[in-house]
Amino acid sequence: MLTLYGFDVSNYFNMIKLALDIKGVEYKTVTLYPNQTPEYLSKSPMGKVPALETEQGILTETNVILEYLDEAYPDTPLYPGNAFEKAKIKELVKMAELYLELPARRCHSEAFFGQKVDDLTKKEVKRALCKGIEGMARCAQFSPYLTGEQLTAADIVFLYSADLAAAVAGKLFAIDLLEMAPGAKQLMATLNQRQDVIKIAEDRKLANVEFKKYLSSFS
Structure with missing residues (x-):
């Protein structure tokens, strides 16, 4: 199963969630904020989100992930045409x-x-x-x-x-x-x-409470 790292307030994270939902691909999420810990840098070289863990390895950068999903799961193409x-x-x-x-x-x-x-x-x-x-x-x-x-x-x-x-x-x-x-x-x-977009918006609204707490820890 695919694992998507990130958090529901991130618009880039939500782009990938919506793509996965549209395609009907099963996945799980791991809530994670961008960070520079050695553990996460081993997954995401720049410490950014989202990151998508596949059976072959981990991918970062949203446009790259979107294009990968379209090739790996061709049903309901997101890049159709010639x-x-x-x-x-x-x-x-x-x-x-x-x-x-x-x-x-x-x-x-x-x-x-x-x-x-x-x-x-x-x-x-x-x-x-x-x-x-x-x-x-x-x-x-x-x-x-x-x-x-x-x-x-x-x-x-x-x-x-x-x-x-x-x-x-x-x-x-x-x-x-x-x-x-x-x-x-x-x-x-x-x-x-x-x-699917409504559900993502609901998830974002709920996650925003914890995200604000996270941000306040740096102030």
Whole structure:
């Protein structure tokens, strides 16, 4: 059985959970926060989560894990289509991570934890998020999913990247980020109505209590 290391507040962890649930792959989870202990570094070289333990060994980096799952468990493909169509899905995965998730992460401390971020950083993040969502709008179809009629890995990564990016944009910049990509709001609504996504959201809400306790131990 696969073992998934991480914690339910992590959006990257939840990307993998949703992929596994969609594919119907049996797995167990081990709650673990990113750390630099020798024990965990032997599993995850950078001490990051998620990490997926397979019979052959352990894999890290979310996009790598998603692609592995699609090859190892081909039923209900998350990268369907020919070579070009698969590449378009990977392109959107990378865009969501590079231009929405990572810029927004620079302001998570203020948006979600009340720790002030300097004005220059916020200015850079605001510009990056607007540019990123506009780029996604030009590249994606939103009909109804990012690449057409079938849910793919791109939608999974977008769901757990755009939700946080939109929260940052709304709280810090009073911007409705999803409004800037026609179809994005409907896509998010469609995804959030799925029972597997609802269950993951419930798990995240419960786990957030312990996560806040964990964070407070460093203050």
